[in-house]
Amino acid sequence: MKKRAAALTLCLALCLALCLALAPVTAEAAGSVYITAAGNDILPLNDATMPFLSDGYLYVASSIFTGQVNKSLGVAYLPSNVSNPNLCILYAVNNRSLMFDLNGNFVRDSDGNVTSRGAIRRGGEIFVPASIVAEFFKLEYSMTPLSVSAANEASYGALVWFRQPNFGLSEKEFINAAFSQIAMRYEQYLREQAPEDSGAEENPGGIYLPEGDGKSVYLCLKAGDSTAAQLDVLDALNAQAAFFCSLEFLENQGDLLRRMTATGHAVGLLADAGNAGQTVEEQLETGNRLLSQATMGKTRLVKLQNGDERDRQAVQEAGFSCLEAELDWSDSGLPDSVQAENLLRQVSSRRGDVRIWLGGAAGAAGLRAFLTAAAQAEDRCLALTETP
Template identity: 50%
Template sequence: MRKRAAALVLCLLLMLQITAPSVRAEQSVYFVAVGSNVLPLTDATMPFWSGGYLYISSSIFTGVVWSAVGISHVPANARQPLILYSGEDRSLIFNLDKPYAEDPQGNTYYPGAVVRNGNVFVPASVVASYFGLQYSLIPNVEHGYLVWLRQPGYGLSDEEFATAATYPMASSYAQYLKSKESAQQTTPTPSVPEQDEEETPAVNGKNVYLCLKAGENTAQLLDVLDNAGEKASFFCSLEFLWTQGDLLRRMSASGHTVGILVDGEDSRSVTQQLHEGNEALWRAACTKTRLAYLENADSADLQAAQEDGFRCIYPDLDRGSYSLSGTAQAEALLERITDRRGSVMVWLGENVSAGGLNAFLDLAQEAEDRCLAVTETT
């Protein structure tokens, strides 16, 4: 029945597409669709990226969105936080003065809400994960990108839905341009001296989550990443966590993420290593992490770590046994990444030189790929 309904939606949208309005391209935008509904496009509710997360407006969780995914919201005000809820037992509480959200049991979810131009935005990945939704960021649609939230088992692939939604997006974009033009006509433009505007490059590539093993050349790798304006995640042994406080503080301050590297063959249990690692990280940088990478571990170790609240990463591409030391290796890595669809999490391990990483970042930027740090909800 669910597949039949999805097919019906596809047919209806494709019929509407035949008469899609023609609009001129003004800028790259982010459309939002929930279920089969493409929502109105406005600057006030436009999704945006911050700290490696895509944020969506909390105000969309009403009306057709409530009908499609069963999530509604209680707006934030001076006396209460923003609350997203589904039914009686599932709710996320966003205190605007805290960098995380909480559920009724006191569990925390990072990151929290962001206030922008008076509107409260929430991280799409956190909301989708907590409420059991599927979430896609579909690139290369007409005029920009499509953020799509829906219940699991919707019945259409990202490509099929984007094709079917061509007309609703074109109609929404036409209304968006019309409202902007009306606003420009009614609002006098102040006279200002002409100046060169900083051009924001279009972003059409992949999100590449780089995961490295911290070691002797970590400082040089951080120099390369910071000079390129890119981010990565460093997974650190207990020895590194206890002895390299300056580097840990630098990682945290510059937007990279720190994870704990655990050895399943160590005499200490996995959970003992994780808690000791967080104790060392707290002493060094006044922060803790739930990210972990387990080496030489079995399924019982993995289960113990997850039950203790840690997020063990599973790379899409494991290049730990390969070196990244020059242009040839960088080209081979980028080719492997390009062959994969969607975002890619890459484990590079410790066989990475500063020159090799710099060559890869140059190639990735040419391909308009974004190198990001893994987060606890990526």
């Protein structure tokens, strides 16, 4: 039953990856699915805390202003307490606060102003008007229409996005950048909504899930134009990988390098033995200097290109560890779920841990399909260590 449910939700998620798009929302369909974002983060999606419209006002759950949301927006949630169970408070570090009185249906701010648009209690959650919160705490928010599709059935709603002023991305740019996170949250939501499967364990479609032996899988990628999207997928699914970087990437992509190291991924160097302008040793020295400038750290991981055994021996004698992958998928890449299934079959057919060289051809959809299926097969996708 677990296999069948996993394959079904993965199939739905892959449909989403193809169909998630900006779209107009009709009056009848509006509000079916609201996905909430704060800063860089797509928040968990569930019915209990999903935003809704009431009398033309958008309401969001007050409980979202905790944890990472508190850090990114600077607004915190103080839940009702025993002394005053009908008071909900949002506050900022500068001592500015909004106090929602649930009995009186009004909100009072720390400047003494009172507004009649109060909070709404729905189930066990207290929802507050998004416009009042954003205006008082000097935040920006938007509600961008979305159409999400799964199993060929479209559902309409919106992305509700809170951020600090001058965030630097438009709504459409943010949706494109957070594509994988949105897909992951929607997949989780669909899985929670699906009824318990009482049928047989046959696989109705999607990725084939072989029996796993709990092996470690080390995904190794060439850093490039797709790296940000790949990081979104990896981080959303709590998986790690190793990114091998050219000198150009190391020089120009400091933000992505810092993100890699901060979220547990490994960083390696790309070295080309066929480079007539620099020796391999010079390339490695320059690469670590650039990496140190960006992250205050260095690496011993190397992916050697166009080299022979003598070149690899020289790299190892210089104190570096050359990537020797059991599976080379740099030609096939990982563009879609079909290749993800093929790769998973090869991984499952091998004994012990597996290092996979994907090169620069791993698409976000294919990578997410593989990671989800590998997790169901009880394999772990980890960052490569520096040991040979």
